[in-house]
Amino acid sequence: MAAMDKLNHALTQGDWKAADEILSRLVRRAPGEASLLYNLGRVKMERGQWPAARTWLRKAIAAAPGHAHAWFELGRTELQLGDLAAAQRGFAKAVALDPADADAHLNLARIALRLGAFAEVRAALAPLAGQGAEIDALRYRAAAELGLPEAGEEAAALWSRSGARAEALKALTRVAKGRLPLDL
Numbered sequence: 001m002a003a004m005d006k007l008n009h010a011l012t013q014g015d016w017k018a019a020d021e022i023l024s025r026l027v028r029r030a031p032g033e034a035s036l037l038y039n040l041g042r043v044k045m046e047r048g049q050w051p052a053a054r055t056w057l058r059k060a061i062a063a064a065p066g067h068a069h070a071w072f073e074l075g076r077t078e079l080q081l082g083d084l085a086a087a088q089r090g091f092a093k094a095v096a097l098d099p100a101d102a103d104a105h106l107n108l109a110r111i112a113l114r115l116g117a118f119a120e121v122r123a124a125l126a127p128l129a130g131q132g133a134e135i136d137a138l139r140y141r142a143a144a145e146l147g148l149p150e151a152g153e154e155a156a157a158l159w160s161r162s163g164a165r166a167e168a169l170k171a172l173t174r175v176a177k178g179r180l181p182l183d184l
Contacts, residue, residue, distance in 0.1 A: 011039075034064035042073060045080075052078045072104050084111055095124070102128055109138050109158045118142040134166035137171035144175035163173035 003022055010018040023040040030036060035060035041056035043132045060070040075090025088111045105124050112120035121142035128135045136158045143151035158168045 011043075011079070012136075014046075016043050019043045020047060021099055033065050034060045034070070037063055038067060038070045045077060050080050054081065059176055066097055068094050068101065071097060072101065072107075074077070075104070076109060079107075079111070084115060087111055088115070091146050092109075099127065099128055102131065106135065109135075113138060113141065114144075118145040122146070129132065132165040133158070136161060136164075141171050141175050 003026060007019060007022045007026070010016075010022060012182065020040070020043050020107070021087035023036060023043055027036050027040055027118070037056050041053045041089060042059055043130065044053035044056055046052075054074065057074040057077060060067055061074065064070070069129050071090050072094040073090075075087045075094060078084075078087035078090055088108065091108040094101055095108055098104065105128055109121045109124035109139065112124060119142070121138055125135055125139050125142075129139065130136065134149050136154065140151060140154040140158050143154050155168075157173060
């Protein structure tokens, strides 16, 4: 069985140890191959080896700076390692390279929220408006924190969203400042 067949088999079986060994051999033979570097980084993530994952994803990006998926996974890795600023840079680059990547936008907004960068939350979520309760809740929270006039409308829309009452109540109470902006 050829190395790529063995690799595909290991990946489909979730045999991360075997995939790691195969990819490590392949990377030694082709050290600048971005797809191999990226996949080795992903396997390291699956194995919980976050510092190693970061190393391999950075190498993938050095080999192919336009690799949007590598930037996204680097953002996830940096987040796992607790470096919010680096995670934010990774997700921002993923968004810049692939503006249609909703997950990258959402992760970028989540980090901006944690950092208290509410205008950045709004900007990251602008292309995703109305695409889910979490997105609407984040948009409302950022609008309320910024004191934007549309916060009231967004609160009402969030509250009226079917099946999202728990998410709505959480968002509304986070920014309530002592008073819920609705009548229960």
